[in-house]
Amino acid sequence: MKKLALALALTFLSTCAGLFAQQASLEVLSKDAAALASLPRLTMPANYSSQALPAVKDNTDLIFFPGIYSQEVCNCNQAASVWLMYTYEVNYLRGLESANPDNQYSPMAVFNLMNYDYSSSCPGVSYFDTWSIIKANGIPGSTDFPVNSQNSYVWMSGYDKYYRGMKNRVDQVYAIDVGSPEGLITLKHWIHDHLAYSDIGGVANFQIGSGDMQTPRIPVGQGLEAEGEYIVTAYGPNVGHAMSFVGWNDNVKYDVNGDGWFTNNVDINSDGKVDMRDWEVGAMLVVNSWGSYYNNGKLWVQYRLLAEDLNHGGIWNNAVMVVKPKRTYQPQMTVKTKIRYNQRNRIKIQVGVAASPDAREPEFTMDFPCFAFQGDTLPMQGFYGLGADLIELGLDITPLLDRFPESGQAKIFLDVIQKSPNETGAGRIESFSVM
Known part of the structure; x- marks a missing residue:
């Protein structure tokens, strides 16, 4: 029943591409x-x-x-x-x-x-x-x-x-x-x-x-x-x-x-x-x-x-x-996004969800260990050249389905958090869709 509601909800899904923002400090990783x-x-x-x-x-x-x-x-x-x-x-x-x-x-x-x-x-x-x-x-x-x-x-x-x-x-x-x-x-x-x-x-x-x-x-x-x-x-x-x-x-x-x-x-x-x-x-x-x-x-x-x-x-x-x-696994909901940035270790990507389509911020967020202030001060694709600062990513956000309300309607947020104290980092979200 929940799966059917989610399938219908995707048709009416509201999406919000978050702006680049500042974050005070890096997350401390476990040893x-x-x-x-x-x-x-x-x-x-x-x-x-x-x-x-x-x-x-x-x-x-x-x-x-x-x-x-x-x-x-x-x-x-x-x-x-x-x-x-x-x-x-x-x-x-x-x-x-x-x-x-x-x-x-x-x-x-x-x-x-x-x-x-x-x-x-x-x-x-x-x-x-x-x-x-x-x-x-x-x-x-x-x-x-x-x-x-x-x-x-x-x-x-x-x-x-x-x-x-x-x-x-x-x-x-x-x-x-x-x-x-x-x-x-x-x-x-x-x-x-x-x-x-x-x-x-x-x-x-x-x-x-x-x-x-x-x-x-x-x-x-x-x-x-x-x-x-x-x-x-x-x-x-x-x-x-x-x-x-x-x-x-x-x-x-x-x-x-x-x-x-x-x-x-x-x-x-x-x-x-x-x-x-x-x-x-x-x-x-x-x-x-x-x-x-x-x-x-x-x-x-x-x-x-x-x-x-x-x-x-x-x-x-x-x-x-x-x-x-896992012998098999099938993602149920994903994000497709193009992000342009010149120094990839200065950004972190999060995807969040809020129950209200009118929400201005997520009630729950997912972090991704693969995109969290890492990769050295290189363009997104890892080399210097024309278009190297633009990357197209796919993110599995299946766990967010558990955060959807019974109505099946929710708002999905893509947040790219920037940490660039010297203001040398620059970029933008080119596109964002939920699949």
Whole structure:
């Protein structure tokens, strides 16, 4: 009944293009630690731990694995979250091959929206930003945002492209605490069968410090598993790089303390107890984003590093992130707008609704993490040239339907909020319609 009323209401919909206005201060974004703490934890269902696991697992052999990415800019978090994990997981749900370029997603489609440094200092963009953007407005496929481009600043223009991207969404992002044997088993079950008795398992992202990373080769000539391949025995303390777990091997081993033995029951770190941090046997299979470097883009990571803290070579917060995309999604109400502006990091876009067609301001507003004072001091499309300050956007405003009155009539506001203290920013709303 409500859907029918809304369909009729769109015919009489009043729209109002808001004027550029001043905003006093920037919104303070949550830090990664706060974002991680807010995520729901994925744990094993009751009695699931009794399910048998293989000694060796490698999901890079599956058709959902998109291949090794070779980053040319500081987009490692998006290489892990978008190129590898989102592509893998959404294609698993849709039964599509990730080797097909039509089924791939570019890290730059998200990275560019948040990249704020038009220089060489390489600040990077967190994968928590990845998920907030895809949740809010989706992500375009490679047909609309080519995966073979690593231009760091271009923003996509064209309502139809945004509309197609709106259909690629995230249902939920979870964290798995992996700093204990139980957490490791939970991660393995996710990689093995998505913790759902599936024939296909998943992948997981995690963050580390790549500076001072120790990656010796597994000795050759000793009959060791994966001999000659690189293995991480310690990460660095300064976190800023992302990788992905795609499998494991219980038989990969490395003699950390140099005593000539491979043990999981000896106190190798001399802390007076034996726990997971002392394990020399067993390693996760990791995919990196540095092209074929290391073992053709892969390397091993000792199980013990999942439990270690940063000062002793461990992964960040002893946790990994996994995602469950939406298999299908159809936006119910969208905005199509053309906005002209010369310095895109000085504006923020909001869409609001008021129950009365005569309202002068919205009663409720939606923010969009993809267009909120970011993108450096560049024209809207991210380059200098004729027409680069004009962009056509599509915004999914389906959640506003819940704010409509029973009459089905409402007024929609498009507000472009300006923050230009030196009055160097200039622009206007060229067009605005609700679809």
